[in-house]
Amino acid sequence: MAKSARDSGSARSAQGQPLFRQVMKFMLNRIERGEWKAHEKLPSIRLLAEETAVHRLTVFKAYRQLVEEGKLYVRDKAGYYVAPQGGLSARKEETAAGTAALYSLTNALSDIQRMQVEYQFSQALIDPGLLPNLFLSDYVKKVFDLYPKVMGTYSTVQGDPELRETLSQHFRTHHRLQLSADELLITSGAQQAINLISGMLLGPLDTVLVERPTYSVAMDIFRREGARLVPVEITPQGYDLAEVEALMRKHKPRFFYLNPTHHNPTGYTVPAEQRKLLVELAERYRCLLVEDDPFRDMYFGAEPPPPCFAYDTEGWVIYISSFSKYVAPGLRICAVACRHPFMERLITAKSLADNGTPLLNQKIFLHYYTSPRLQQHLVKLRIALQVHKEIAEEVLSAAGWTWTAPQGGLNLWVKLPEDIPVDVLFARCMAESIAFVPGEILDPRGEMKSWLRLSYSFASETVLREGMQRLTALAGSLGASR
Amino acid sequence: MAKSARDSGSARSAQGQPLFRQVMKFMLNRIERGEWKAHEKLPSIRLLAEETAVHRLTVFKAYRQLVEEGKLYVRDKAGYYVAPQGGLSARKEETAAGTAALYSLTNALSDIQRMQVEYQFSQALIDPGLLPNLFLSDYVKKVFDLYPKVMGTYSTVQGDPELRETLSQHFRTHHRLQLSADELLITSGAQQAINLISGMLLGPLDTVLVERPTYSVAMDIFRREGARLVPVEITPQGYDLAEVEALMRKHKPRFFYLNPTHHNPTGYTVPAEQRKLLVELAERYRCLLVEDDPFRDMYFGAEPPPPCFAYDTEGWVIYISSFSKYVAPGLRICAVACRHPFMERLITAKSLADNGTPLLNQKIFLHYYTSPRLQQHLVKLRIALQVHKEIAEEVLSAAGWTWTAPQGGLNLWVKLPEDIPVDVLFARCMAESIAFVPGEILDPRGEMKSWLRLSYSFASETVLREGMQRLTALAGSLGASR
Numbered sequence: 001m002a003k004s005a006r007d008s009g010s011a012r013s014a015q016g017q018p019l020f021r022q023v024m025k026f027m028l029n030r031i032e033r034g035e036w037k038a039h040e041k042l043p044s045i046r047l048l049a050e051e052t053a054v055h056r057l058t059v060f061k062a063y064r065q066l067v068e069e070g071k072l073y074v075r076d077k078a079g080y081y082v083a084p085q086g087g088l089s090a091r092k093e094e095t096a097a098g099t100a101a102l103y104s105l106t107n108a109l110s111d112i113q114r115m116q117v118e119y120q121f122s123q124a125l126i127d128p129g130l131l132p133n134l135f136l137s138d139y140v141k142k143v144f145d146l147y148p149k150v151m152g153t154y155s156t157v158q159g160d161p162e163l164r165e166t167l168s169q170h171f172r173t174h175h176r177l178q179l180s181a182d183e184l185l186i187t188s189g190a191q192q193a194i195n196l197i198s199g200m201l202l203g204p205l206d207t208v209l210v211e212r213p214t215y216s217v218a219m220d221i222f223r224r225e226g227a228r229l230v231p232v233e234i235t236p237q238g239y240d241l242a243e244v245e246a247l248m249r250k251h252k253p254r255f256f257y258l259n260p261t262h263h264n265p266t267g268y269t270v271p272a273e274q275r276k277l278l279v280e281l282a283e284r285y286r287c288l289l290v291e292d293d294p295f296r297d298m299y300f301g302a303e304p305p306p307p308c309f310a311y312d313t314e315g316w317v318i319y320i321s322s323f324s325k326y327v328a329p330g331l332r333i334c335a336v337a338c339r340h341p342f343m344e345r346l347i348t349a350k351s352l353a354d355n356g357t358p359l360l361n362q363k364i365f366l367h368y369y370t371s372p373r374l375q376q377h378l379v380k381l382r383i384a385l386q387v388h389k390e391i392a393e394e395v396l397s398a399a400g401w402t403w404t405a406p407q408g409g410l411n412l413w414v415k416l417p418e419d420i421p422v423d424v425l426f427a428r429c430m431a432e433s434i435a436f437v438p439g440e441i442l443d444p445r446g447e448m449k450s451w452l453r454l455s456y457s458f459a460s461e462t463v464l465r466e467g468m469q470r471l472t473a474l475a476g477s478l479g480a481s482r
Numbered sequence: 483m484a485k486s487a488r489d490s491g492s493a494r495s496a497q498g499q500p501l502f503r504q505v506m507k508f509m510l511n512r513i514e515r516g517e518w519k520a521h522e523k524l525p526s527i528r529l530l531a532e533e534t535a536v537h538r539l540t541v542f543k544a545y546r547q548l549v550e551e552g553k554l555y556v557r558d559k560a561g562y563y564v565a566p567q568g569g570l571s572a573r574k575e576e577t578a579a580g581t582a583a584l585y586s587l588t589n590a591l592s593d594i595q596r597m598q599v600e601y602q603f604s605q606a607l608i609d610p611g612l613l614p615n616l617f618l619s620d621y622v623k624k625v626f627d628l629y630p631k632v633m634g635t636y637s638t639v640q641g642d643p644e645l646r647e648t649l650s651q652h653f654r655t656h657h658r659l660q661l662s663a664d665e666l667l668i669t670s671g672a673q674q675a676i677n678l679i680s681g682m683l684l685g686p687l688d689t690v691l692v693e694r695p696t697y698s699v700a701m702d703i704f705r706r707e708g709a710r711l712v713p714v715e716i717t718p719q720g721y722d723l724a725e726v727e728a729l730m731r732k733h734k735p736r737f738f739y740l741n742p743t744h745h746n747p748t749g750y751t752v753p754a755e756q757r758k759l760l761v762e763l764a765e766r767y768r769c770l771l772v773e774d775d776p777f778r779d780m781y782f783g784a785e786p787p788p789p790c791f792a793y794d795t796e797g798w799v800i801y802i803s804s805f806s807k808y809v810a811p812g813l814r815i816c817a818v819a820c821r822h823p824f825m826e827r828l829i830t831a832k833s834l835a836d837n838g839t840p841l842l843n844q845k846i847f848l849h850y851y852t853s854p855r856l857q858q859h860l861v862k863l864r865i866a867l868q869v870h871k872e873i874a875e876e877v878l879s880a881a882g883w884t885w886t887a888p889q890g891g892l893n894l895w896v897k898l899p900e901d902i903p904v905d906v907l908f909a910r911c912m913a914e915s916i917a918f919v920p921g922e923i924l925d926p927r928g929e930m931k932s933w934l935r936l937s938y939s940f941a942s943e944t945v946l947r948e949g950m951q952r953l954t955a956l957a958g959s960l961g962a963s964r
Contacts (some may be wrong), residue, residue, distance in 0.1 A: 037521055039685075084685075105682060110639060110833040128634035136633040137626035144619035151618040151812040151846075152610035157592060188670060192836040199706070203521075203566075221834050224681070330633040332840045351592040352703050353835070354674040358814045358843055364633075 023054055023062035028071065031082055038084040038226065042072065084226035105224060108441045109216045118433035119467030124264060124410040124455045126326055130384050132377050136328060139368045147363055155359040157351045158343075159186025159335075163366045167335050170369075171321070175296075176310050179337055185346050188357045189332040190294055190322040194218050194257075196349040197290055197318055200342070201254050202227045209247055209256035213413070213442035213451070215264050215292070218257055231444040232256070234263060236404050238270035241277055248285035255288035255318075261304045262295035265442050265453035266413040267406025272305035279308050282316040289317045294325055297378060299408035300386045315339035324365075325410075326381055327374065333357070333365040385410070385457055391465050392456040399472035410457035413439075416450045420479045423449070428474050434467055505536055505544035510553060513564055520566035520708065524554065566708035588705075590923045591698045600915040601949030606746060606892040606937045608808055612866050614859050618810055621850045629845055637841040639833045640825075641668025641817075645848045649817050652851075653803070657778075658792050661819055667828050670839045671814040672776055672804040676700050676739075678831040679772055679800055682824070683736050684709045691729060691738035693721075695895075695924035695933070697746050697774070700739055713926040714738070716745060718886050720752035723759055730767035737770035737800075743786045744777035747924050747935035748895040749888025754787035761790055764798040771799045776807055779860060781890035782868045797821035806847075807892075808863055809856065815839070815847040867892070867939055873947050874938040881954035892939035895921075898932045902961045905931070910956050916949055 027048075030036045042048075045063060049056040063080055066072040072080045112122050143150060158164070164181035171177040187193040194217075202208065202225035210219060212231035219229055230251050232244055238260070247253070256278075260270035270278075282289045291308050309319035315338070322334035336346065350356065368374060392412055393405065403414045416422060422438050429436065439451025454471075456464060509530075512518045524530075527545060531538040545562055548554040554562045594604050625632060640646070646663035653659040669675040676699075684690065684707035692701060694713035701711055712733050714726055720742070729735070738760075742752035752760075764771045773790050791801035797820070804816035818828065832838065850856060874894055875887065885896045898904060904920050911918065921933025936953075938946060 037519075039520060040522070105827055105830045105834070107830050107833045110830070110837070114639065125636065126634075128631045131631075131634035133631045133634050137623075137630070140622060140626065141619075144622065148619070149610045149613075149615045151810040152608075152613035152615050153812050154607065157596065188836045188840070191834070195835055217834065217837075224834060328633040330635050330840055330842045332836065348589050348592070351589045352673070352699065352706060353677050354670045354814065355592070355699075356814075358670070358812055358840070360812050360846075361840055361842070364842075 019054055020058045020061040020065065023048075023059055024065055027062065027066060031071065036082045038082055040082050041078075042080040042082065044079070105220075107217055107220050109220075109437060112435060112437060112441075115430065115435060117430070117435040119463060119470065120435055120458050121454045121456070121467065121471070122435035122437050123458045124325075124453075125329060125458045126381070126385075126410070127388075127458055127460055128329075129460060130381055131326075131328065132373065135373055135377075136364070136368055139371065140364050142367055143360070143363045146367075147359075150360050150363055153359050155186075155356040155362060157356045158347050159184065159357060160359060160362040160366065163362045164335075166366060166370055171337065176306050177319075177337065183337055183339060183343060185336045185338075185343065185350060186357050186362055187334045187336055187350065188354065188361075189324060190292060190320050190334045191217065192353065193320045193322070193334050193336045194290070194292065195221050196346055196353060197255075197320075197336075198222055198225050198227075199353075200345050200349050201288070207251040207253040209244070209251070209253045209258075209287070210444050211258055211263065212444050213265055213439060213448060214257070214444065215259065216437075216441045218292070219444060222257070227254070229444045232258075234266060234268055234270075236266075236268050238268070238274045239278070241274060241281065244278065245281050245285070248281060248287045252285070253287050255290045256282070257290045257292065258308075259292045259294075260308065261293055262298065262406060262409030264295065264409065265411050265437070265439075267404065267409045267411060269304050269407060275305060275308045276311045279311040279317065282312075283314050287316075290320070291317055292320045294320075294322045295409040296321075297323070298326060298382060298385060298410065300382065300389070301407050304408065309337060315342070318342060323369070326378065327365065327369060331361045331365050333361060388456040388459075388461065388464060391461055392454060392468055395465060395468035395472060396454075399476060401472070410455050412454045412456060414452050414454055416452065416475060417479055418450055420450070420475050422452055425452075425475050425478055428478070429471060432470060432474065434471050434474075436471070501536055502540045502543040502547065505530075505541055506547055509544065509548060513553065518564045520564055522564050523560070524562040524564065526561070589699055589702050591702075591919060594917060594919065594923075597912065597917060599912070599917040601945060601952065602917055602940050603936045603938070603949060603953070604917040604919050605940045606807075606935075607811060607940045608863070608867075608892070609870075609940055609942055610811075611942060612863055613808075613810065614855065617855055617859075618846070618850055621853065622846050624849055625842070625845045628849075629841075632842050632845055635841050637668075637838040637844060639838045640829050641666065641839060642841060642844040642848065645844045646817075648848060648852055653819065658788050659801075659819065665819055665821060665825060667818045667820075667825065667832060668839050668844055669816045669818055669832065670836065670843075671806060672774060672802050672816045673699065674835065675802045675804070675816050675818045676772070676774065677703050678828055678835060679737075679802075679818075680704055680707050680709075681835075682827050682831050683770070689733040689735040691726070691733070691735045691740075691769070692926050693740055693745065694926055695747055695921060695930060696739070696926065697741065698919075698923045700774070701926060704739070709736070711926045714740075716748060716750055716752075718748075718750050720750070720756045721760070723756060723763065726760065727763055727767070730763060730769045734767070735769050737772045738764070739772045739774065740790075741774045741776075742790065743775055744780065744888060744891030746777065746891065747893045747919070747921075749886065749891045749893055751786050751889060757787060757790045758793045761793040761799065764794075765796050769798075772802070773799055774802045776802075776804045777891040778803075779805070780808060780864060780867055780892065782864065782871070783889050786890065791819060797824070800824060805851070808860065809847065809851060813843045813847050815843060870938040870941075870943065870946060873943055874936060874950050877947060877950035877954060878936075881958060883954070883957075892937050894936045894938060896934055896936055898934065898957060899961055900932055902932070902957050904934055907934075907957050907960055910960070911953060914952060914956065916953050916956075918953070 045056055045059050049059045071083055073083050075081050164184040168179045168181045168184055171179045198221050206227045208222045208227045208229055209232050210229050211234040230247055289308050293307055309317040319337040324331055324333045401414050403412050426438050437453040439448035440446055527538055527541045531541045553565055555565050557563050646666040650661045650663045653661045680703050688709045689712055690704045690709045691714050692711050693716040712729055771790050775789055791799040801819040806813055806815045883896050885894050908920050919935040921930035922928055
């Protein structure tokens, strides 16, 4: 690099890029290539300055910047260390505040969803008004008559045997899954299932395949474990299996996290023949499939193809089946199906996480789930959701927006006209009490800036129509104003 | 080492210890001293054989043994790598079974407690017969009248505002804690609280202070994060604060996990003046105190001193307060109190873990907790627990066993006569359907082999007396038989 550069920390190279940024890139490459491993101590600033022939102030600036960006951390003044992939944020030892900031914990989606807004299109949840709340309380009373000591009793860690037996029968009959009650674990929602599986399988620098786009909270969980995310494009036709195979061969991922049925956020469904081939790839490349399947029963036309789990004979699929979205979200009941030896380890992970999902919730769920009323409810719900979807689509098409009409699920994955800046739209919407999810958050690459996810299931029909109209109007004004 | 050793993999040194064990120790020392860091690649077998002048087969045997013991792992045949503290178990890439076995997940206590036995003394739980189950169902019905949509509604991630407001008032009035509702997070049991805090604060090679003995599941959680455990002895007089200060200075621990009130397993209570000084140490050495306090309300004589949290003005204490053990274990409700910025990060951790504790459980808990009936129940419960304790003590003293009578809690921490091998006793007891917790499991050092934890709260009075008599008789026969 230019000798003149050695005189100042803010020197620029011939290419006009600040030198310290080049030093940063140089260092990031070494970390990327694994020459500098997680938690490894870095060479002193003096040494690196000599190696790169750059002024020490410039190198110092690069180190500081990388600490700010969570790529490095400072350990008790002993020097600079490489942060695990997924990153550490700057570690300051001086205050309680400082010691809080070790590991990067983020959940952008949850941050958005926590805001109270009038037009809630950011939550893939079902309008509580569409749920049979009053009927449910009857089942609760029934549960207390049947199990008077339910409030004083812990569940087993794996989950209530009666519930697991019932669910395994359900899976055998409805989804052609070969399952015993011993191959099911009850968790508190799909979220916990993803978290337990990650804790069981992921370590720093492990690779995970994720769909692009995908459920952002899953990415946040994998990054928390220090894993590297490698995207697999999902389209209305499913995956490019040649691409998937190449990625499995190249990266030896620990697992592929996928949501192939009424995919979140796109609504796409991966065809049956691809599922079969994908399971074969999983076996060949010893890459587990972690199949998240919360939207299966919420279809508008034909029933979706069976889960990947149905094609698996060698134990390479872990199947996350949560019904609580449409049965009773308040109960947070989810079932994870997997084979030996994952189940034994999942049970231990669950025992460390919370020692078992509350028995009360499992028993209430069980008795409602096995009632004829649930099936009636489900039929009505499918119709109601389709009506919601069509209201949203009607407004959006009037505004000239484009999307692929989903065959099920709770979301529309919408592409905006290029001239509308989604970040600006998002800010304006928040100001007007309208919430949606910017595509950027759901993209492992952090791109997809002209996409957004609109959930049509949570708002009532009136609020939905009104909010969508306000949203498209706002967007239109932004588009015009440029 | 002896030249002759080079001829065989099973060679022995002069000291009679197999050579490969000496090689193992040599390697473990390097890992212990941090010369070989977590996830760092080890020298080839050939190289180490030359360095140690030991036959390559012997070195190979040592590597394999360390893999078996989870000190090393094999990565895609590229070589041997150092496992983080807390260990990895052998990683085999050939089968689905193999890929399950990356991180060491253990929970010995849960393994014991999962066995169905007639005389259950291993669970620090309350006999469901002592809980007001029938009354509770009234409150449940009340909850459904008050919140008809509770089953269809998610809780906020931090927890139901109404419940947090009520609990913060309770803490202010009963425990002199300065707390706002914003400084409370609702978790699904204390177990989840410990897990979230560890995920927020711990990384590989971080140090945690733990009492010796302590709650083994907490140790399992810390080890899962790759942390190093440093024991602090707890006695009937509390801690040796000079020792605590020395350990804080030397190890710069991330936090001290403690249970200073009716301590599990010993039942000891740390005096008030020590709590005040401990908080000062925490501030001075920037070592958080994670105060687990599930037994506070279960006292037999005088009320225990206020929690450490009450003495903290700088935000160095995270307080875990679970009532569910005696209110309604089936609900799994726990409250964590801490200050900015830990709360913001805990909320994110909770959002990743399960997105919020079920609202139903929080509302039921709220309405029972605020009822006059709970206080009546608590008074009765204290008497019942004391009766249980005295039954156990009566039988044990007849057998000549020794312990320090606890002023509260659910356990007796008992020292057996030296001539009784606890491991043998444990095996015999299991065979006769009697479960207890061997002290070894609760000791961060894995020693305390002549101690055991007996929980007197779970079995009914009759079963308790009978089981304790069988236990002491069995132990007696073992002692005699030697």
